[in-house]
Amino acid sequence: MSGATPIKIRNLEASRLASYVQEQIRRLIPFCDESDFALIDRHLPEALARLDHCIAAVRIWTPGAFDVLQSAQYCTFLYYLANTIWRRERAENLCTKLFLLNKQLNAIEIFYDIALPDIFLIGHSVGIVLAKADYGNHLVLFQNSTVGRHGDDRPVIEDGVILYPNTAVIGRSLIRQGSIVSQGVRVIDRETEARKIAFQGTGNSLIFKEDRNNTLALYFRDV
Known part of the structure; x- marks a missing residue:
């Protein structure tokens, strides 16, 4: 993972988070085009910073900590990641994969170009x-x-x-x-x-x- 983030990641080494998301996409969409996977690593710090800001405001969550096994947090993270990549790169193919991953894991439909609030x-x-x-x-x-x-x-x-x-x-x-x-x-x-x-x-x-x-x-x- 490039860059640094103040948020602590639980149940996964921080350096493996990008690979974790990429592997989930592979399992959801076997043999998919991986040429844009580097964008996940590139924009992960910004997505995590947005998530950190949101988590800090939520009373039931511990500020500064992101648990990849906490489904509501992971669901929020996948939205922020897809939305960040869309805003920065307009990478429709990858953002669609992240949208589908969130839908598969969490039974939620939030398209990547929807502007949800900071909190x-x-x-x-x-x-x-x-x-x-x-x-x-x-x-x-x-x-x-x-x-x-x-x-x-x-x-x-x-x-x-x-x-x-x-x-x-x-x-x-x-x-x-x-x-x-x-x-x-x-x-x-x-x-x-x-x-x-x-x-x-x-x-x-x-x-x-x-x-x-x-x-x-x-x-x-x-x-």
Whole structure:
């Protein structure tokens, strides 16, 4: 691995991380073109620096430590790696492999060109599908949460939003700052109220209640 990173890697020697990712791709896509594999090594320090910044903000994680066997952390790392390589190199072939690897390992669909925020938390990755949208910082995502477009309409998600399991944010929707979308709620071409919990009403309507517990602070430091 070229360069240096302040983050400590657990359950794998830091110098072997690039090779570890490359071998996983080989096993997923046998006999694939490896001519762009050097880009993994080249951009690993930046991807790890982005991951380090994110981990430091997440309350349940140990700052300065990345465990390759912690699936939510590894899932986040693969996104940052693919997104970093895409932003720097526009290496579509390699970024697609990293996207497919993340999908295979973690049952999550985050395309490499989607701009997720600097700080976010994946509670459980299974079934998460994220389309291109505007994503604010301190985002929390749980299993089977979906962010999707409706034609050319795409959601806007402001800072400090929590999407609990089986939620859907679709189309021309605005999820305002500090909103909590409770389990199973569908927000389709609707707006939430800032710093309130959204529950499903009748039809496509929403009901809002106060968040009296500063729920976001359960997941992040300094919020």
